[in-house]
Amino acid sequence: MNLLDHLQWRYATKKMTGEKIPQEKIDYILEASRLAPSSSGLQPYHIFVISNKELLEKIKPIALNQGQITEASHLLVFATWDGYSLEKMEKVFHKTLLERGLPLDKMDNYKNMMWGMYEKCTQEWHIHHAAKQAYIAVALALVAAAEQKIDATPMEGFNPIALDALLELQDKGLRSAVIVALGYRDEANDYLVKLKKVRTPKQEFITEIKYNDSRINNHKN
Numbered sequence: 001m002n003l004l005d006h007l008q009w010r011y012a013t014k015k016m017t018g019e020k021i022p023q024e025k026i027d028y029i030l031e032a033s034r035l036a037p038s039s040s041g042l043q044p045y046h047i048f049v050i051s052n053k054e055l056l057e058k059i060k061p062i063a064l065n066q067g068q069i070t071e072a073s074h075l076l077v078f079a080t081w082d083g084y085s086l087e088k089m090e091k092v093f094h095k096t097l098l099e100r101g102l103p104l105d106k107m108d109n110y111k112n113m114m115w116g117m118y119e120k121c122t123q124e125w126h127i128h129h130a131a132k133q134a135y136i137a138v139a140l141a142l143v144a145a146a147e148q149k150i151d152a153t154p155m156e157g158f159n160p161i162a163l164d165a166l167l168e169l170q171d172k173g174l175r176s177a178v179i180v181a182l183g184y185r186d187e188a189n190d191y192l193v194k195l196k197k198v199r200t201p202k203q204e205f206i207t208e209i210k211y212n213d214s215r216i217n218n219h220k221n
Contacts, residue, residue: 003143008197010146012153015190016071016183020051025148026074029182032144036137040114042092044084045134046174048077048167058166063158063179072153072181077167078138079174080130084118086111131177138178145182153181 001009026049033047050056051074060069069075081088093107118126138154145152156178163169163176187193199205 003147006146007143009149010142010152011192011197013068013151013181013183013185013190014153014192015186016068016073016151016181017186018071019073019184021073021150021182021184025150026182028148029141029144029150029152030076033137033141036140038133038136039129040089040092040110041096042084042089043133043137044081044088044130045137045177046079046172047137048079050075050077055166059158059163062162062166063155066155066157068153068155068181068183071186072183074182076141076180076182077163077176078134078178078180079164079167079169079172080127080134080177082170082173082175083123083126084115084130086115086119089115089118127175134177138180141180151183151185155179155181 030047030049036043038044050059053070056070056072056075059075060066063069089111093111094104097104097106121129142152142154158176158179160176163179164174167176169175185193
């Protein structure tokens with residue numbers, strides 16, 4: 001199967017069997033997330049991988065009692081930094097330069113330029129920006145899961161304040177942004193499994209503006 005076949009196969013699974021996913025498949029999905037691109041390579045997020053059933057039972061009411069929380073093999077919690085800081089940026093850039101064998105002051109101008117922009121922004125902007133970066137990692141996790149024939153359901157339907165408290169994320173300088181249930185579809189009981197995948201038609205979803213397109217010239221006029 002090619003990538004598009006895998007994406008046609010996947011869907012937001014509503015009922016899962018509870019069957020345990022082999023660790024090597026979980027590792028594959030997590031590695032795809034770890035390799036995701038992020039703004040300036042900062043990776044301002046952390047992934048919590050939860051398979052403890054007692055903890056999942058506590059998370060379920062926080063997540064609108066959605067069945068996938070406890071029916072899943074694993075739950076991924078993508079938690080973002082609660083704000084950027086010069087210290088956090090320096091730590092990432094320092095590690096990058098060490099890994100690449102470059103002088104530790106090599107990125108100082110870039111770092112100071114970046115922090116000069118970020119420092120002026122509100123904490124709310126920081127949190128939203130970090131969440132956007134985390135969603136790129138979420139997308140790659142979904143694709144990797146589909147490739148491994150693992151069902152993955154991304155979810156925003158949860159109380160982030162309650163989840164943050166349960167996982168003590170505040171103490172870690174983190175905030176929950178999105179969760180992903182990983183498991184195997186329960187084909188006998190999931191109403192969605194046999195339904196046609198519906199997406200916006202290509203001609204409505206995509207606008208191509210080609211080289212020397214007359215629409216650009218008209219727009220300029």
